[in-house]
Amino acid sequence: MDKVFFKQGGSWIEGSKVYKKANDVWVEESDYSSVFNSNSHYTHMIYTATDLVCDGTNYFDTGFAPFSADNLNKDFKITIYVSNLTAVSGGNNQDVILGCKYEGTLGGKQYPGIYFRRHNGDLSRFQIGGATYWTPTIASVLDHTLYIWRQSGNWYAQIENETVQTLSINTTTFDQNIVIGAGIQTNGTPFRYSNCTVDFIKIEYI
Amino acid sequence: MAISKIRLNGVTQIDLTQDTVTASHLHTGYTATGADGLPVVGEAETGGIVIVDTIDAAGGTIRSVTAANSLSVTSKTITTNGTYDSTDEGYDGYSEIVVNVEVSEMNYYTGSSAPSSSLGSNGDIYIQTGGS
Numbered sequence: 001m002d003k004v005f006f007k008q009g010g011s012w013i014e015g016s017k018v019y020k021k022a023n024d025v026w027v028e029e030s031d032y033s034s035v036f037n038s039n040s041h042y043t044h045m046i047y048t049a050t051d052l053v054c055d056g057t058n059y060f061d062t063g064f065a066p067f068s069a070d071n072l073n074k075d076f077k078i079t080i081y082v083s084n085l086t087a088v089s090g091g092n093n094q095d096v097i098l099g100c101k102y103e104g105t106l107g108g109k110q111y112p113g114i115y116f117r118r119h120n121g122d123l124s125r126f127q128i129g130g131a132t133y134w135t136p137t138i139a140s141v142l143d144h145t146l147y148i149w150r151q152s153g154n155w156y157a158q159i160e161n162e163t164v165q166t167l168s169i170n171t172t173t174f175d176q177n178i179v180i181g182a183g184i185q186t187n188g189t190p191f192r193y194s195n196c197t198v199d200f201i202k203i204e205y206i
Numbered sequence: 207m208a209i210s211k212i213r214l215n216g217v218t219q220i221d222l223t224q225d226t227v228t229a230s231h232l233h234t235g236y237t238a239t240g241a242d243g244l245p246v247v248g249e250a251e252t253g254g255i256v257i258v259d260t261i262d263a264a265g266g267t268i269r270s271v272t273a274a275n276s277l278s279v280t281s282k283t284i285t286t287n288g289t290y291d292s293t294d295e296g297y298d299g300y301s302e303i304v305v306n307v308e309v310s311e312m313n314y315y316t317g318s319s320a321p322s323s324s325l326g327s328n329g330d331i332y333i334q335t336g337g338s
Contacts, residue, residue, distance in 0.1 A: 006316060006333055015333035019321055022328055026321045035331060037310065042331070045313035 002032040006044065008205060009074045044205040046076060047178075052198040054097075054181030056088040059190050062178045064203055066100060066150065067113060069173050077149035077206045078178075085118070085142055085196040093120045095194035096183040098148075098201075100176050101127075103185050107172030114155070115183065116148065117192065126157045126165070134165045149206060178203065208243030 004015040019026040020035050029035045036042070047062040054060075065071060080098060088095050094117055101113030110130035119125035124141050126148065127133040134157055147158045155167040180198055182190040212220040225241045232238055232248030240246045314331040315321065321332040 004333055006314075008316070013316075013335055015316070015335055017320075017334040019332040019334070021321075021326050021330045021332070024323070024328065026323065026326075026332060037312065039308065040310045040312040042312050042314050045315055045326075045330075048313070 002030075004032050008044070043202075046203040046205060048202040049180075049198070050200050052180055052201070054194050054196050054198065056091075056095075056193045056195045059182035059193065060180040060198075062180065062203060065175050065177050067102075067171055067173055068175050072171075072173055073153075075149070075151045075206045077147060077204055079200070079202050079204075080116075080146050080148070080198060081144070081200040082141065082146070083143050083197050083199055085138060085194070087118065088193055088195050091192070093118050094192050095196075096179075096181070096192045097124075097194050097196055097198075098178065098180050099183045100178040101183060102172075102174045102176060103183070106174055109172045112171040112174065113176065114148070116146075117183075118194070126167075128155050128167045128169065129171065132167050134167060145200075151206065210239075210241060210243035 004018055005012045006015065007013070018029045018032055018035055020029050021027070046064045049060065052060050064076075066074075066076060078098070082097055085095075085097070087093055096115055096117040099113070099115040099117065101111055101115050103111065106112055112129055115125065115127040117125055117127070118138070119135055122137050122139065123135050124138045125133050125135050136159060140159055144159050146160075147156075149156050150169075153169050155169060157165045157167065176184060179190070180201065181194050181196070183192040184190055210222040211218065222239055222243060223241050225239070227238045227240055227246055229246055229249040231250055232246055233250050234248045236248040238246045238248075312329060312331070313326060314333060315326055316333045316335060318334065318336050320334060326332065
């Protein structure tokens, strides 16, 4: 019987089953050698989507909770391309494009988690916790590929090939998924909706 | 009639029959006489770029070869990671070999239960851990 392993968080993990999607249906495979193509590069994908329209009233749940006990020490990377960002009418210019934040104090940390959001007039803000952030202009972020990643406990952000921003970690364990297009309050209610198009996003383990 | 060999009183005076020059081996702009006694007009060029498009069994594709002094190109085995055996005959005179290996981008997902139907695209792979 073939076995399949994948490496995650520095450890090899054995898979119990392997599926391959064909004709929009997941099919369980038994012959692993025929599943994997030696001429292919495989990305350990967590979530991917294209053309997500955030209209100020909706949001998209990626299903991935990076600060959960299972995922807190796993390295991952977000690649996102945002366009058509405009302030939500009646909002407070803190419209959340992408976020996973505990809206309060938890484990001695204020507002643990991450936000990528509008920050008043012409600025956006990539924020770790309550007080650590990087504030690029909206113009520099829109219509460019933005990378956000966590590696060995540090957070990094980069607009295409520009300088990598390093932000220290400020977090604790909590079960909140990364959400696109809004923030989520501690009672589960969405707020700080955004108006934008996420042309492309992928979240992958690195 | 073309003449390639002349003998006088039993002695060979001129013999072109063993000559090996051909149009492809003679530099352009030059002429010679071939083994058959007919004129040979040079067609060979140096310093050009020879484009080869040979897909080997391993999937490598030779897209271009820049030849400094040679136009002699033969098919060679290029591995999928783009390496080649430089001691193999036929690489002499190459200043550069460019290899583009076609690698497809695939995704795989992991999870502790069976994948949901909305996850992923055709061709993607899902590795389940645990469960039954």
